[in-house]
Amino acid sequence: MGNPVVAEIRRGPLIESRHRGSIAVVDADGRIVHSVGDVGALVYPRSAVKAMQALVLVESGAVGRFALDDEALALACASHGGEPGHVAVAERMLAAAGLDASALECGIHWPSHAPSAQALARSGATASALHNNCSGKHSGFLCAACALGVEHRGYAKADHPVQRAVKAVLEDLTGIRIADEHRAVDGCSVPTWALPLSALARGFARFGTGKGLGPERAKAAQRLRAACAAKPWHVAGTGRFCTSVMQHFGERVFVKTGAEGVFCGAIPGAGLGVAIKVDDGAARASEVAMAGVIARFVPLDDGDRTALERLLRPTLRNWNGIEVGAIAPAP
Amino acid sequence: MGNPVVAEIRRGPLIESRHRGSIAVVDADGRIVHSVGDVGALVYPRSAVKAMQALVLVESGAVGRFALDDEALALACASHGGEPGHVAVAERMLAAAGLDASALECGIHWPSHAPSAQALARSGATASALHNNCSGKHSGFLCAACALGVEHRGYAKADHPVQRAVKAVLEDLTGIRIADEHRAVDGCSVPTWALPLSALARGFARFGTGKGLGPERAKAAQRLRAACAAKPWHVAGTGRFCTSVMQHFGERVFVKTGAEGVFCGAIPGAGLGVAIKVDDGAARASEVAMAGVIARFVPLDDGDRTALERLLRPTLRNWNGIEVGAIAPAP
Numbered sequence: 001m002g003n004p005v006v007a008e009i010r011r012g013p014l015i016e017s018r019h020r021g022s023i024a025v026v027d028a029d030g031r032i033v034h035s036v037g038d039v040g041a042l043v044y045p046r047s048a049v050k051a052m053q054a055l056v057l058v059e060s061g062a063v064g065r066f067a068l069d070d071e072a073l074a075l076a077c078a079s080h081g082g083e084p085g086h087v088a089v090a091e092r093m094l095a096a097a098g099l100d101a102s103a104l105e106c107g108i109h110w111p112s113h114a115p116s117a118q119a120l121a122r123s124g125a126t127a128s129a130l131h132n133n134c135s136g137k138h139s140g141f142l143c144a145a146c147a148l149g150v151e152h153r154g155y156a157k158a159d160h161p162v163q164r165a166v167k168a169v170l171e172d173l174t175g176i177r178i179a180d181e182h183r184a185v186d187g188c189s190v191p192t193w194a195l196p197l198s199a200l201a202r203g204f205a206r207f208g209t210g211k212g213l214g215p216e217r218a219k220a221a222q223r224l225r226a227a228c229a230a231k232p233w234h235v236a237g238t239g240r241f242c243t244s245v246m247q248h249f250g251e252r253v254f255v256k257t258g259a260e261g262v263f264c265g266a267i268p269g270a271g272l273g274v275a276i277k278v279d280d281g282a283a284r285a286s287e288v289a290m291a292g293v294i295a296r297f298v299p300l301d302d303g304d305r306t307a308l309e310r311l312l313r314p315t316l317r318n319w320n321g322i323e324v325g326a327i328a329p330a331p
Numbered sequence: 332m333g334n335p336v337v338a339e340i341r342r343g344p345l346i347e348s349r350h351r352g353s354i355a356v357v358d359a360d361g362r363i364v365h366s367v368g369d370v371g372a373l374v375y376p377r378s379a380v381k382a383m384q385a386l387v388l389v390e391s392g393a394v395g396r397f398a399l400d401d402e403a404l405a406l407a408c409a410s411h412g413g414e415p416g417h418v419a420v421a422e423r424m425l426a427a428a429g430l431d432a433s434a435l436e437c438g439i440h441w442p443s444h445a446p447s448a449q450a451l452a453r454s455g456a457t458a459s460a461l462h463n464n465c466s467g468k469h470s471g472f473l474c475a476a477c478a479l480g481v482e483h484r485g486y487a488k489a490d491h492p493v494q495r496a497v498k499a500v501l502e503d504l505t506g507i508r509i510a511d512e513h514r515a516v517d518g519c520s521v522p523t524w525a526l527p528l529s530a531l532a533r534g535f536a537r538f539g540t541g542k543g544l545g546p547e548r549a550k551a552a553q554r555l556r557a558a559c560a561a562k563p564w565h566v567a568g569t570g571r572f573c574t575s576v577m578q579h580f581g582e583r584v585f586v587k588t589g590a591e592g593v594f595c596g597a598i599p600g601a602g603l604g605v606a607i608k609v610d611d612g613a614a615r616a617s618e619v620a621m622a623g624v625i626a627r628f629v630p631l632d633d634g635d636r637t638a639l640e641r642l643l644r645p646t647l648r649n650w651n652g653i654e655v656g657a658i659a660p661a662p
Contacts, residue, residue: 002333002351009591009612012515014525016375017591017612020333020351044347107650110449114441121452132650184343185655194345260340260348280611281340281348319438319463324516 003037004330006278007285011316011325018330019285021261021278025293026201027271028211030175034296035198042194043277044184048258049200050137051077051224052173052207053190056165057140058220062147066096073227074234075136079257081237082111082131084119089234090130093139097146104129105156106138106188113237134188136234141190158183158191167193172217173203187259197275200264204273208254208266225254225266241287241311245294248307253294257283263290270297284327288312292329334368335661337609338616342647342656349661350616352592352609356624357532358602359542361506365627366529373525374608375515379589380531381468382408382555383504383538384521387496388471389551393478397427404558405565406467410588412568413442413462415450420565421461424470428477435460436487437469437519444568465519467565472521489514489522498524503548504534518590528606531595535604539585539597556585556597572618572642576625579638584625588614594621601628615658619643623660 002020009017022037032039054076062068068076071089080086094100110127111117120127129135138155141162145152150161157163171178174195182194195203205211208225210218228235232246235256245255255265261278263286274293278285291312300308316325333351340348353368363370385407393399399407402420411417425431441458442448451458460466469486472493476483481492488494502509505526513525526534536542539556541549559566563577566587576586586596592609594617605624609616622643631639647656 002336002349005333011375011523011591012525013512014373014375014515016515017610018333019611042345044342044345105651107652109650110445118441118448118452121449122455124453181344184345184347185649185653187649187655189649189651189653192342194343260342278611279348280350280613280616282611282613285611318516318518318520319440320436320520321438322516322520324518 003279006036006289006330007327008330009316009325009327016325019278019280019282021276021285021289022197023289023293024198024201024275025297026198026205026273028202028205028209028273030198030202032198033272039198039201040196041277042182043197043200043262043275044192044194044260045200045264046186046192046258046260046262047079047134048256048262048264049170050079051228051254051256052169052203053137053166054140054224055169055217055220056162057144058223059216060144060147062143063223065147066093066143068093068096068143070227070230071234073224074231076140077224077228077256078136078235079133080136080234081113081116081240082133083113083116083237086136086234086237087130090135090139093136093143097143099142099146099152101128101130103142103152104132104135104138106132106134108132132188138188156189163191167191170195170203172213173206174199175202197277200275201273204264204266204275205271206273208268208273209271211271225251225268228254244311248304249298253298255290257286261286263287265290265293267294267297269299272297288314288327288329334610337367337620337661338658339661340647340656340658347656350609350611350613352607352616352620353528354620354624355529355532355606356628357529357536357604359533359536359540359604361529361533363529364603370529370532371527372608373513374528374531374593374606375523375525375591376531376595377517377523377589377591377593378410378465379587379593379595380501381410382559382585382587383500383534384468384497385471385555386500386548386551387493388475389554390547391475391478393474394554396478397424397474399424399427399474401558401561402565404555405562407471408555408559408587409467409566410464411467411565412444412447412571413464414444414447414568417467417565417568418461421466421470424467424474428474430473430477430483432459432461434473434483435463435466435469437463437465439463463519469519487520494522498522501526501534503544504537505530506533528608531606532604535595535597535606536602537604539599539604540602542602556582556599559585572621575642579635580629584629586621588617592617594618596621596624598625598628600630603628619645619658619660
């Protein structure tokens with residue numbers, strides 16, 4: 001049986017490809033407001049919970065101690081494209097804590113933003129850990145370790161105080177006691193713990209509203225949401241979905257993509273959290289599915305609808321710029 | 332309902348993602364030897380039929396006239412990575428016909444082979460149509476147009492003699508009269524006509540054996556298979572699946588990937604053609620599914636099994652080289 005189709009790729013007169021998946025829209029009390037497919041299945045949230053991981057940074061006292069601004073906090077929540085502006089903020093965060101790129105344990109990859117990768121190569125330089133899409137999150141982990149006064153080396157390991165704190169935060173927000181055997185290793189080497197999709201959505205309802213959280217944690221969540229809304233380019237980058245959504249909607253919608261077709265978000269005004277998992281891991285499908293959830297649960301005016309349309313039904317163009325098809329949420 | 336799972340992505344203790352799809356293994360008479368899912372569904376074959384498209388090139392007389400060697404014929408069948416060696420052969424094909432890169436109508440993109448893209452940027456140059464993964468096919472179309480003595484401009488359009496000849500070849504090999512309303516535009520701007528998956532597989536059984544084809548066409552198919560087996564690097568490139576398979580198996584197995592999770596191939600010794608479509612369009616799934624078909628229908632010795640294993644169950648490593656999971660055909 002499996003999950004229903006959540007997104008379709010049209011080419012010419014036919015549907016060329018189909019993506020199945022599950023969608024959970026849940027309030028802070030755990031009430032499921034909308035669901036598609038099996039929302040009880042365990043999902044590795046991957047980078048979609050970076051904002052939850054960043055709660056540890058804010059609660060560590062690092063924000064005041066290292067004078068972290070909105071750009072730094074947004075970058076701590078980011079899967080960025082490795083554009084020069086992203087790299088500069090990560091460097092700045094590390095320098096504030098007395099560290100540099102050599103402290104990063106995320107590994108190295110070239111900027112995913114192609115023009116930035118080309119410019120980097122053209123300059124004669126090569127990729128560093130600062131270009132890793134997770135360098136902001138990792139810089140945040142390092143700042144947190146320093147603010148907490150613990151050894152920063154090994155901060156990516158599951159038994160390090162920072163990762164133990166992350167696990168406790170995830171348990172608090174989602175209301176789930178995480179089984180240690182549901183742990184895997186993420187692309188950037190930190191743990192990723194599998195959680196039921198509906199619990200992830202509940203966690204983001206709490207993240208978006210503060211309901212059910214202690215006052216310090218609710219304030220930290222508000223601080224991170226405000227930073228992402230103020231600096232959405234730092235959460236992803238040029239032309240990216242998360243950036244486009246938050247550039248338009250500001251604090252009305254928080255969204256964050258994760259690898260393997262995961263997408264999480266919060267719609268604070270409606271008191272809702274959202275979690276999406278595309279079975280096959282495709283980002284193009286999780287994006288239009290998230291746009292579909294926004295279209296359904298965020299009150300929209302004409303300007304909102306216009307801005308959302310190109311995210312909801314992106315046109316596919318080929319290398320000559322000819323329109324060859326479109327992506328859309330399942331009808 | 333939909334098609335069954337054909338490939339799974341494991342991370343840590345859990346299956347993180349699943350790909351569904353359909354698989355047809357068919358002989359030259361159209362007898363279905365093995366099928367998974369709906370093999371009657373219409374599929375755009377995309378780049379998986381480049382070798383069929385290249386039959387027009389061979390039959391045009393261009394091989395002798397322009398002294399096209401194995402590298403050129405393999406590149407005409409290729410979705411290449413834009414490595415310098417690929418670009419050089421495309422340039423050579425065009426020059427033989429008295430043309431240059433300005434005649435290519437495929438559009439421009441940077442090499443998909445990342446080190447080649449970086450080297451190109453580092454050199455201060457920029458991408459051209461020669462780097463387009465389809466530049467060999469397009470150079471082949473141009474050589475065919477010149478050999479046929481027709482105007483080469485507009486060769487990518489459906490009503491150009493070269494594309495009309497391609498359509499006739501596809502109809503001959505697959506045994507299907509192609510409905511004109513099943514035409515879409517491919518990434519490189521040539522037509523792609525939707526065909527039933529089982530008919531595509533039958534077409535590749537004929538391509539691989541010559542059975543059911545006229546003698547000139549059977550000889551042309553044999554010429555192309557021999558060229559790809561002799562120069563498999565030119566069909567894809569460094570580290571690529573098609574190249575790895577044909578480097579090991581030579582003329583025993585012909586394989587060619589296409590966009591959106593399509594994979595076609597021929598196993599001449601068994602008299603079989605293969606066509607695979609992953610519902611969601613993922614290449615990682617079509618590759619392991621194709622490896623699974625090879626494991627099942629090609630007689631293997633120990634060396635074959637060892638070579639096939641890393642294609643059948645590729646290990647997933649993160650940016651630090653840590654093994655985080657694996658891809659495998661569905662059990």
